[in-house]
Amino acid sequence: MSGKLTARAKFATVLLRGAAALSRATGRGDGSVIGGRVGLVVEPQLLNLLAEGRGVALVSGTNGKTTTTRFATAAMEAAGAVATNSFGANMPTGHTTALAKQMGAELAALEVDEHYLGQLLEATSPKVVALLNLSRDQLDRAMEVTSLAAKWREIIENQIQETVVVANADDPLIVWAAQPAQRVVWVAGGQNWTADSSICPVCGKHLDRFGEFWRCPSCGFTRPNPTWTVADQGSAVMAPDGSRVEIDLRLPGKINRANAAMALAVAAQFGVSPHQAAPRLTTVESVAGRYATVERDGRRLRLLLAKNPAGWLENFDMVRDGLPVVLALNAREVDGFDTSWIYDVDFSSLRGRHVIVIGDRRTDLAVRLQIDGVTFHVVDDISAAIESVPAGDAEVVANYTAFQDIRKEFNRVN
Known part of the structure; x- marks a missing residue:
């Protein structure tokens, strides 16, 4: 990657790495934020330049994006080296640092804060965008979830063309947001928390639910048929070709089995078969200290x-x-x-x-x-x-x- 950068971008990258290293040495953190900030001040287009030519996957949602990104990284590594923001610095400064630290990686898996999805789509031209869920989070300073879903829908309608959207079919807000995309891969990721998606985002009526299935009795807005499904209480994932993929995770809980299914669907867009990817998920034992x-x-x-x-x-x-x-x-x-x-x-x-x-x-x-x-x-x-x-x-x-x-x-x- 470094050979394609301008002299200014190369200089910005050197300063970025230096600032990040100094932050780590002085115990102020891993340096992802300050490093990216320094690099972007010197070269405002640094993120765009570092992403150019890479196969990028973006992962966003209210819950599970750090773990899903770690799973996706492990799975995608079957296709080559993967740059990733493994410490969860999920805004443009962190993304810039992640790509600068791993210049030789032709692939990237980046966790993205929900409010920066549009900016990252524009900067990185990703091959895949994974949308996990939307639920209320820090409402004193963050956007209400239906408004965020509407923002995502507008972004997808206006900014996504060739990008594949991997989306959670069990979350009505995600389904509505992803609908305008030309290519959507639906995953049955589950949804334990339904309090923020009980109302139809199309017409405002109450949704009917039968297990994971949901439907609006008024306008007909309904859960799409997933092509990836968690099966047998999470011990396996059913792939689009009907094959059963055994998963043996080191991370607990139903949510992580859903995250694993999303990661397998993401990796598949880079040519990694789920049977090849699944054993790699076993290597993920802790995510930025979570589950440690x-x-x-x-x-x-x-x-x-x-x-x-x-x-x-x-x-x-x-x-x-x-x-x-x-x-x-x-x-x-x-x-x-x-x-x-x-x-x-x-x-x-x-x-x-x-x-x-x-x-x-x-x-x-x-x-x-x-x-x-x-x-x-x-x-x-x-x-x-x-x-x-x-x-x-x-x-x-x-x-x-x-x-x-x-x-x-x-x-x-x-």
């Missing part, structure tokens, strides 16, 4: 990230029976300051469990648990939480900055 296990004083804590109502619901599906559960809630800028969304989460599955509550907004969470009849103990921080649970395994479910606080406590980098 940390140990202290005879306790083994598995870390789960939950940023919004849909994410908390999916994580409760992963929590192992009988284990203590630590819940951590902050409300800092990147989390969103409004915690009222916790009243959309059903915590009743935690009744009868040993529950510990920590975080900046632990009292907010305590009130919510009390309403749902969950017995709990409030403590100051993760160290106190560790002391409060018996030796052995425990689960930790935390929102974004609370999750990062816990990772820093254990001095984890990946």
Whole structure:
């Protein structure tokens, strides 16, 4: 790739790498954001130039985009080296750094923040765009989901021509947004959280649901027939040719089996057969610290990230029976300051469990648990939480900055 860059772009890339390296050396982060920022100041078209000539896959959605991108990267590596923003820096600065760090990779799998999808489509001319789901997230500073779906639909209608859209057939908002695309590959990815897609985006009437199938009784808007389907409670994926593809994941939960199906469908657009790709998914054991296990004083804590109502619901599906559960809630800028969304989460599955509550907004969470009849103990921080649970395994479910606080406590980098 470097041979195609202008002298200015090459200089910008050198400065980008230097800034990123300095950030890592001084312990300020992995350098993806500051590196990209420096590079784009020197050459505003750097992202476009670095993406030129590569086979690019973009992955976007409210939940699961980091994991799906990691799965897609592993699968696509069967076709060659893949550049990716593996630490989750999912805005243009992070994308620029990812491509600059991996100049020789002819392929790229990039996680994209939902609000930057149009900009990345224009900058990278991707071969594939994967659309996972849309649910409410940080409404104090983010767009309401139906408005975001309308924005995506407009982007797809006006900006996508040759790009293949791989879309979740079980989410009505995603189906509506993806409809204008000339080429859509539908995946039965599942949708546990349906509170944000109960209304038909076409006519505004209530949708009828029968399991995963949904239909509007008023205008006829309905779930398309998927060509990729999760089968046998997640032990396999049915491919478009009818073949059964066994999957053996190291990541827990129904949502990750759906993410794996999306990744297989993405990789297939690059000529990677699902039977070739599936074994590679087994290599993914932790995603930016998510699902990692940390140990202290005879306790083994598995870390789960939950940023919004849909994410908390999916994580409760992963929590192992009988284990203590630590819940951590902050409300800092990147989390969103409004915690009222916790009243959309059903915590009743935690009744009868040993529950510990920590975080900046632990009292907010305590009130919510009390309403749902969950017995709990409030403590100051993760160290106190560790002391409060018996030796052995425990689960930790935390929102974004609370999750990062816990990772820093254990001095984890990946």
